[in-house]
Amino acid sequence: MGDKIRVALAPGDGIGPEISEACLRVFEAAEVMDSVEFVPVEMGSAVFAKGDTRGMTDEAIETIEETGLLYKGPMGTPIGGGGKSINVTLRKTFGTFANLRHFQSLPGVDTVFTRAGVPVDIYVVRENIEDTYGGIEHRLTPDVVECKRLISAPGCDQVHRFAFKTAQSLGITKVHCAHKANIMKMTDGMFLERFHHAAKDHPLIETQDVIIDALCMNLVLRPQEYRMVVLPNLQGDIVSDLAAGLVGGLGFAPSANIGDQISIFEAVHGTAPDIAGKGIANPTSLLLSGLIMLRHLGIFRRAVRIENALLATLEEHIHTGDVKDGAEPVGTMAFAEAIIERLGKSPTGFEARRVPEERSPTYTPPTRPTVNRLMRTFETCKSMVCGCDMYIDTMLPVLDLAKRLERLAEGTPFKLTMISNRGTQVWPSGSPYTEIVDYFRVRFELRDAAFLGAIGQMPTIHLLTKIAEKFEIADFQLLKMYDGERGFSLAQGQ
Ligand code: NAI
Secondary structure (H helix, E strand, O other): OOOOEEEEEEOOOOOHHHHHHHHHHHHHHOOHHHOEEEEEOOEOHHHHHOOOOOOEOHHHHHHHHHHOEEEEOOOOOOOOOOOOOHHHHHHHHOOOOEEEEEEEOOOOOOOHHHHOOOOOEEEEEEEOOOEHHHOOEEEEEOOEEEEOOEOOHHHHHHHHHHHHHHHHHHOOOEEEEEEOOOOOOOHHHHHHHHHHHHHOOOOOOEEEEEEHHHHHHHHHHOHHHOOEEEEOHHHHHHHHHHHHHHOOOHHHOEEEEEOOOOEEEEEOOOOOOOOOOOOOOOOHHHHHHHHHHHHHOOOHHHHHHHHHHHHHHHHOOOOOOOOOOOOOOOOHHHHHHHHHHOOOOOOOOOOOOOOOOOOOOOOOOOOOOOOOOOOOOOOOOOEEEEEEEEEEEOOOOHHHHHHHHHHHHOOOOEEEEEEEEOOEEEEOOOOOOOOOOOEEEEEEEEOOHHHOOOOOOHHHHHHHHHHHOOOEEEEEEEEEEEOOEEOOOOOEOO
16 A cells, blocks of 8 residues: 555546546556555535635645645636636646647547548647746736736746657657747747757657647648647647547547646546536546556556557447447446456557556655745846836827937937837838837837946836836836847837
8 A cells, every 4th residue: 555656636526526436447447556546635616615716625735745646537617706727726836837638539539530541649748837828917008908928948948858758758759849939039939949959858859840820730731740749838728629629529638737746637628517417428538638647657558558448449439428420329437347348458440559568657756845946047147238118108199209208318328219019110210001009119228339238227217217207107128138149029120
């Protein structure tokens, strides 16, 4: 008992308990319980109902932190009342920086690709914490709102290292990085640059970058050309669902949220309230997520045996009612029993997974950190202030605005160099056809390059104070050079 790997188990809401029970029964029959002990934790609607807006008890959090592993069914997000999505809270709180999803054609699951004889077998690795998911949003003026999109070098490094390590362990020889670095040169640019940096540690894995829109088209036209794609958070979210559509829907897509210390394995679908309690839900997504978990623990042989038994079951057209192929559906438990009966078997008309040698599990639970880990990639980077951008809430005509700002900057180390609106330059040159709103970016840069390195941030604050006496400031940003390179984008048309 003492040698077993402990896993926190949250069956979830709606169909969660039914599909969890079915998965546990398969694990039991496949002798997974010889190495793993599932520890039930309280999480979900029952906890929300007690007034806890986190949706999980202190004991649940303790068990997850102690074991480093959570296997969870779907959970309902309360609408209104202050309760947040447990799924998002868990991912962010426990630093699960990578979301791994596997999309594969399954026997008996009819899609345009299976009909055309085109096999789909794609891993999507999505950055799981940063990007617009920081949820940092503000209303800046009456007409303008913003969402800050933060991308950090350590965040990129974590997800890229994970992608390459996973590709290597799965025998995948090519990894794509999808991005929009042609437009977002700094944020997606950093994501792409760190991808190529991480690739240097894996010289045997071929790499290619692909612009996100082209990726979407290619995935629909030629999905067989992709084995693993790594993406920033929001783009990864969208591409994950696109990829799910290629293999027959979310019901067949497993999901793992991986961190350095804690990892969460979950079904990607919701609680399916319309069929909850009827014993007809499909446990495949949760089961496949459990198989990613077993591999994460180093329990490869038993994971592959279960996967082959699942494939053999589906191949015989034994499935739950959500799969529409004309065959009579079975219930959740009967489906689990059918998998159990086929343990040791493999599909015949579909490529079976190779069953590896039995090895001892490799997992070790986390050691509780005493403080939050501070991550840093560019340790020796030198920055120098070279100006500032102020964002002004005004309806003044551009020329009047420029004249007044130039006057206010007289006698300071800065001169007005550019005004843009929604990212497009409108001064010193621009087109009268550019339509503008009540949120202007005004850029001040050093009058004399000799000031570079000689002044810090205070002169920009003094300028801000001067301008704030006359204008409504919506936002402020320092402009800096980092190791001699510009740390800010130019306006469109600049
Ligand atoms: P849903 O995924 O629960 O249901 C959409 C449709 O798919 C329904 O017709 C349902 O019956 C069917 N379906 C889903 N899973 C199935 C399965 N395993 N077998 C057979 N049919 C299945 O999405 P919906 O209705 O938008 O969300 C319901 C609740 O679930 C909401 O409270 C939502 O917040 C939550 N949710 C939780 C997630 C999680 O815990 N990871 C993910 C998505 C939604």
